[in-house]
Amino acid sequence: MKKILLLLSALTLAIGLAACSSNDDAKTEKKEEPKEAASPKVDVKKELVKFYMDLGNKINAKDADLNAYVAKATKEDAKPEELPTAEDRAKASESAAAVDAELNSIQVPSELKDQKADLEAAVKDYAASYQAMADELKKDAPALDAADETFAQAEEKLGKVFETAKLLPPSLGKQVN
Template sequence: MKKFWILLSAITFAIGLTACSAEKEEAQPENKESEEAAKPAANPKSVMYKFYMSIVSTINEADADLNAYEGAEEPTPEEKAAASESAAAVATKVEGLEVPADLKDQKADLETALKEIAESYKMKSEELKKDAPAFDAADEKFAQGEEKIGAAFESLEMNKPSLAKEL
């Protein structure tokens, strides 16, 4: 009789396992599109911060000569020429940046900011070709771009960054 009960419980256990494994297979998505749809959307604050840091790093990669010129007490003509090239390089790099798709609500402000920042570096590059360069207009243009970035941050309830301090 014990053998009969052991056999019966083994059969019941096997049927239970078969039923459970069939349910798990049905619960798995059929294709990768379902898996992608199930993924949570990217956190816009995180995307914004990463994009902002890419702006900072892009500018910092190319503006060393410009910073050296601006920090020098009596810059040489060679430093001035290198600073002009540096500013032009920054403008080109900033123009090449693209706003992430996850920031669609902030895209207009960010694209305008990138254009204004690039324009400010172009203006500095042109000013450095003059005998007595003046950066007031370029600095004003940069501040406008920085303000647009701040507006994009505030739209996500984030604190406004200071791009000028990062550079």
């Protein structure tokens, strides 16, 4: 008799566990279905960083002669033969114009549609900065202060977009120089 009661208890326990287990599976499946049906969520932070890195890489691909000119022109205690030549200035101007053209062709990714207007404004200022450099470098005594101010405005605009996404504002100037 004890064996029969023990068997019945074990059977009841097994049926009870099986019933609870299948009930939990059904609830889990129902909870997972809406997640699969919803569109994938965009990681805005990741997309912003990707956009920023791409922006810097595109500038760096075109600004080697400009950076070489600036390095020579700003070198302290430079000897006369170390100062930039008219040829260096012409190459720097072409380099700045190439960066301007590259920046004008940049498209903000669709994943950043909420930040698109602000990002386009920043890129427009960056492009204007490089165009101002290109124009100024065509002169015998170029002054790049106005171009630097426009670049700083672009940095500020880009920084605000990053801060809105709870990211630290980047410095494109450090990445491209």
